[in-house]
Structures are given as structure tokens and as C-alpha cells.
Amino acid sequence: MATRQNSTNGKPKSPRIQVVLPELICKQLSILATKESRTVSNMAKVLIQEGLKEYFEKEGKGIVPDNNLNTDKFRDELEKQSVRRLKRTPQRIRYYKKSD
Numbered sequence: 001m002a003t004r005q006n007s008t009n010g011k012p013k014s015p016r017i018q019v020v021l022p023e024l025i026c027k028q029l030s031i032l033a034t035k036e037s038r039t040v041s042n043m044a045k046v047l048i049q050e051g052l053k054e055y056f057e058k059e060g061k062g063i064v065p066d067n068n069l070n071t072d073k074f075r076d077e078l079e080k081q082s083v084r085r086l087k088r089t090p091q092r093i094r095y096y097k098k099s100d
Contacts, residue, residue, distance in 0.1 A: 019044075 005013045021029070033043035049072075 005016065007013050029043060029047075030040055032047075033040045036043060036046075038046070
């Protein structure tokens with residue numbers, strides 16, 4: 001069973017699990033994480049998510065809704081963007097509507 005801890009500000013942290021891996025799988029996971037510029041635990045999370053998605057699609061069953069998937073997609077899109085430095089502080093913020 002996953003354990004849930006509280007952070008120092010009292011908010012609950014994401015559930016934690018502990019997995020024992022063979023040495024070879026651990027090394028492969030570490031190499032892949034380095035290649036993807038991720039932590040080992042984050043790489044394991046991504047691989048588990050992909051495996052679960054594939055499994056449930058193959059079985060024809062719906063996946064339990066996960067609000068974190070939207071957050072992960074948003075984070076991934078932000079990480080793909082190039083870093084741009086501001087030359088000075090913005091004078092005003094302009095909001096534009098997307099035109100279809």
C-alpha cells in the first residue's frame with residue numbers, strides 16, 4: 001500500500017511506494033534517466049504511467065482519471081520551450097485571445 005506523508009506546511013505529499021529492482025534494471029533506468037535529463041524516480045514514474053496507459057488501452061478499459069496527467073503535459077510543454085531572458089521588466093502585460 002502506498003504511504004502518504006505530510007510536508008512541512010501540512011499539505012499531503014504524493015503517495016510513495018518502494019520497489020526492489022534487479023541491478024540490471026536499475027542501471028538501465030539510471031542510464032535512461034540521464035539520457036532524458038530526469039531523476040531516476042521521475043523516469044520510473046513516466047515509464048509506469050506509459051505502461052499503465054498501454055495496458056488499459058490494450059484491455060479496452062478506461063484509465064482511472066488522473067489530474068496529474070494534465071499537469072505533467074503542461075510541465076513537459078514548458079520544458080520543451082526555449083529559455084528567453086527579459087531585457088528589462090515588462091511595462092505592461094497584454095493578453096491576446098487566440099483567434100481560430
